[in-house]
Amino acid sequence: MGITLKQAQQAVAAAHEKALEMGVKMNIAVVDAGANLVAFIRMDDAWLGSLDISIKKAKTARFFDMPTGAIGGLSQPGGSLFGIEHSNGGLITFPGGIPLKNSEGQVFGAIGVSGDTVENDHAVAEAGVQALAGQ
Template identity: 55%
Template sequence: MNLVKRLKICVFTFALLFIGTAVNAQITNDITHEEAFTALLAAKKNAEDSNVLVNIAVVDAGANLKAFIRMDESYLGSIDVAIKKAKTARYFNMDTGKLGELTQPGGIIYNIELTNNGMVSFPGGLPIKNKDGKIIGAIGVSGGTIEQDRAIATVGAKSILE
């Protein structure tokens, strides 16, 4: 078999493997853009009703940013915090406030927030579950007090179940 023919077969085989992997790489329990916007807008409405200026981030099941809003005049520094709260909630599939309890000095995972390019271990990040109870993403809110952030995130996370 000549070199050109071998090369064509090799390229064809690689292409088939790549295409097959790309198709199978989709996560079936991922948040849709409709659900992400539903969570984002429900959280935004709750923030407006509470007179709190926040940044809100929604990530998908792979912890990739899916939707984001920065309310006018909200803190610039809270942009990164909101995104990291959402990612942290998805990385550990738990309320970031609960994670924070474990990361205190003497805690079983003290300093873990220094990993993964920085995480946030205080309230305002929550996993988002679908109607079957599967985690499909997460929401992070930053800009208010930690109690306000958690309350706003809770409204957003629960909104897709209604």
């Protein structure tokens, strides 16, 4: 079953709350199983360049059903997926994108977060993932 707007908004809201708590300014995107945008917000004064990156992180996480950072580990010079970022109109392969799973464990979307360090981006995305855990 595909992610609903209600679920996407729950994930965005939880990530937003986490970002406020951490004092960071984020772009937060959720895509569905087809890797198409379902919900998006840009926090006031968040980096403008992170808009596109947050959406690309969400898409990348769904394209390969794994956290974006895992792909980045394989796309380094000499790695097996070197240059994969050139596909699909541009991938982002550093942390901040995570697949979202439904109650049956199937990937039904993904969340992408960008606006601060990749560690903080990932932490905020993880808050979105947790908000949907068990749904």
